Amino acid sequence: PGANPHTYEPTPRQLKRVVQADLYAIVGSGMEFELAWLGRIRRLNPRLFIVDCSKGIQRLVDDPHLWLSLRNAQRMVENLLEGLSRVDPEHSGRYRERAEAYLEELRKLDAELSRLFSKAKGRAFMTFHPAWGYFARDYGLRQLVIEQGGKSPSPKAMVRLAKEAKEEGIRVIFASPQFDRRAAEAMAHSIGADVILLDPLARDYLENMRRAAHAIARALRVSP
CATH class of the missing domain: 3.40.50.1980 (Nitrogenase molybdenum iron protein domain)
Structure with a gap:
């Protein structure tokens, strides 16, 4: 595990x-x-x-x-x-x-x-690794992904992603503890965001999903 x-x-x-x-x-x-x-x-x-x-x-x-x-x-x-x-x-x-x-x-x-995400339909959150697409689909959210084809993005792609992140008001970038966080940290630095870890493989599944959901809700500035 x-x-x-x-x-x-x-x-x-x-x-x-x-x-x-x-x-x-x-x-x-x-x-x-x-x-x-x-x-x-x-x-x-x-x-x-x-x-x-x-x-x-x-x-x-x-x-x-x-x-x-x-x-x-x-x-x-x-x-x-x-x-x-x-x-x-x-x-x-x-x-x-x-x-x-x-x-x-x-x-x-x-x-x-x-209920938590009922007023956040169409809102975007940013991740390094594209792990939360099904979660986003369930609750009508959009996942913006830094990683490109399993690799860190090119400088040109980083500029494009940074522009998109600023337009979406991204203030948090979610990374996984299983992956190198340098690209996420570089993006966070360029847009003035924080990096927060979400573990897709934590042992307590229900508690982990609840914790991840509330972290994403805070990033979207959604109140419980």
């Missing part, structure tokens, strides 16, 4: 656990390590049942961060429930009970955030 999913490699101990597992859940978003390791995992454990948690989710182009949407998370829980019930039907009732309890928490938080 917390490792950079773009460069992650499983440890020998983790691979051993996969060999012994009955079910393997993938985000299914095209994340590099999943694509790179899925074939090997299938060879290590041919009987392994693989659940694609992205089934039924409408994708955004070039954005694998499906989980940074409470609405996507609901579908992911449902997909995982379906897989667990198929692999272990004896305990399907218990899985369903726990899934429904968690789904209710996801729905409540989504409703809370919908």
